[in-house]
Amino acid sequence: MAAVELFNDSDFGKPLVQTNSDTPNVGDNVNDRVTSIIINEGTWRFFTDSQYRGVSADFGPGRYPNIGLGTIPNDSITSFRRIG
Numbered sequence: 001m002a003a004v005e006l007f008n009d010s011d012f013g014k015p016l017v018q019t020n021s022d023t024p025n026v027g028d029n030v031n032d033r034v035t036s037i038i039i040n041e042g043t044w045r046f047f048t049d050s051q052y053r054g055v056s057a058d059f060g061p062g063r064y065p066n067i068g069l070g071t072i073p074n075d076s077i078t079s080f081r082r083i084g
């Protein structure tokens with residue numbers, strides 16, 4: 001099971017990527033598309049811009065069915081890294 005699972009739609013629809021790695025740029029197929037997140041391990045910081053810049057929000061283990069309801073906008077994530 002990957003530490004991080006990212007999805008295009010709310011409620012974990014349309015899987016985009018599963019990874020255990022810090023990601024300075026998610027790439028064109030994932031950029032500005034993430035709407036829901038599952039964190040299986042660790043605490044991760046997500047950023048609106050590449051290279052860990054821009055607005056950020058932290059997510060620990062859990063299921064987040066709609067990140068747009070939190071502190072980072074929907075369809076904005078471009079990079080992320082583990083912080084804990």
Ligand SMILES: [Ca+2]
Nearest residue numbers: 008033034035
């Ligand atoms: Ca989306």
Ligand SMILES: [Ca+2]
Nearest residue numbers: 048076077078
């Ligand atoms: Ca972005």
